[in-house]
Amino acid sequence: EFFTMLKDCDRNELDLTGVNYCVFGLGNKTYEHYNAIGQLVDKKIEELGAKRIYELGLATTMPILRKISTTGKRACGRRPLGVSAEAQDIKYRQYQLVNHEPGSVPPEKLYKGEISRLGSLQRQRPPFDAKNPYMAAVTENRELHTGGDRSCLHLELDIGDSRIRYESGDHVAVYPVNRSELVDKLGELLQCDLDQPFSLNNVDDDSTKKHPFPCPTTYRIAFLHYLDITANPKTNLLNELSDYTDNEEHKQMLKKMGSNTEEGKALYHDWIISARRHIVAVLEDLDSVKPPPDHLCELLPRLQARYYSIASSPKLHPKSVHVCAAVVRYTTSTNRLVLGVATGEFADKPAQLPVYVRRSQFRLPYKHQTPVIMVGPGTGFAPFRGFLQEREWAKDQGKPVGKTILYTGCRNRDIDYIYSQELEAWKDKGVITNLQVAFSRDQGEKVYVQHLMRRDENSREIWEVLELGGHFYVTWPRDVMAALEEIVEKHGGKSRQEAQDYIKKLSNKGRYSADATH
Ligand code: 2AM
Secondary structure (H helix, E strand, O other), X not given: OHHHHHHHOOOOOOOOOOOEEOOEEEEOOOOOOOOHHHHHHHHHHHHOOXXXXXXXXXXXXXXXXXXXXXXXXXXXXXXXXXXXXXXXXXXXXXXXXXXXXXXXXXXXXXXXXXXXXXXXXXXOOOOOEOOEOEEEEEEEEEEOOOOOOOOEEEEEEEOOOOOOOOOOOOEEEEOOOOOHHHHHHHHHHHOOOOOOEEEEEEOOOOOOOOOOOOOOEEHHHHHHHHEOOOOOOOHHHHHHHHHHOOOHHHHHHHHHHHOOOHHHHHHHHHHHHHOOOOHHHHHHHOOOOOOOHHHHHHHOOXXXXXXXXXXXXXXXXXXXEEEEEEOOEEXXXXXXXXXXXHHHHHHOOOOEEEEEEEOOOOOOOOOOOOOEEEEOOHHXXXXXXXXXXXXXXXXXXXXXXXXXXXEEEEOOOOOOOOOHHHHHHHHHHOOOOEEEEEEOOOOOOOOOHHHHHHOHHHHHHHXXXXXXXXXXXXXXXXXXXXXXXXXXXXXXXXXXXXXXXXXXXHHHOOOEEEOOOO
């Protein structure tokens, strides 16, 4: 109503001379009309004669509270409004805590990790999607490396009864669970009863988001299933934590890291990012800081599903999806073990995982005769395993299948050459017509996939396949693009710009695809 009124009036109807104003627009950057109203209002009020005392402030949803308070403070501090700039930062809680008396909520009414419908993980009902994941049994979980101290796992997830369909090239999403030792540690640091049932209710009744995560639940469930407790804490969280300590040194440190100063950013970078401290490490190392658990629950980001390229073809495996995942596992400079939330869980051999399938654009050509070039070292090979199963299936059906060229790579032939037996068998059978594997550390100098692509015979073949209408797929790394440009330049007799345009055209026609999920 305000905007409609403003939009249609001119200075004769509404003269704002003498009015001081500033506009703050809050929007969502993913929306195509991002902050359009804020911009229009800012312009219109000026046209009506008012004086802008502070530049238009625009923000996207996440950092809203700090932006509001700083814009507000700066604007108020200007003489025209004559308000003190020393006003307290606005501390604002979006959610109100309701503690439920033990026993007042029957166990079946408490959320236990469901994304949406209560009881959906126990009583499974299709269709399955991001809000209603399928509990897939893990029917296979084996190590792919044959030595060394790194680990890469092959998992098979049974989707037999789910009615979930997929195509090779699609992604499977897995909802991970945080490690229970880490959750216990967090409970201890917060001095909180992890089994206390509670709800966080939005103070804004009109909001469509009633709770930050499904409620009522317990702190244990929230920290295990709903909140990301292993990411690097964001600066606004550190800022808020500074309220919950009397230790001046800790308080100043948190405030500094939460500030926008050069010194603050450098400290944040060293102490949080480089040292890879998560919230539990922060509370451990700044042990005077004791935030109320419900406030922490409001501030922590939601635990997100992890996506993996599906490493199988439904033609061969209609009832299972295969995943190939490198286990994230390393020790930080403060001697803490970091384990990937999902891959660390895979290494613990879970019996079941909540999953759903996400469609992708990464697709084999419609015709089996169309030649393909695939480039992806390491786990970047995953979606190509699905593609190769599909080409093998077509070949077994007696269909003519075009050239199938694979560039992959690993460090050492004897240690991390994953799926080597399958690859060699596909090569022997003619499913892979040119198998190029870069073993980066088996000789003095590094050899990568892009080096193999540049070799005379290979580069000629790549150019010919592209000219014959072939499709090019790459999952990693970026340097492959440069090698491809060089090849097009050299064999096509083109300038670098023309080579880039050539690849752009391939991409527009769906003949060049890149997928970074693996
Ligand atoms: P490296 O670890 O010896 O550097 C799978 O991870 C393979 O990809 C490894 O052999 C790895 O080699 C290689 N790799 C790492 N960085 C790469 C890059 N920028 N381009 C191509 N291959 C790379």
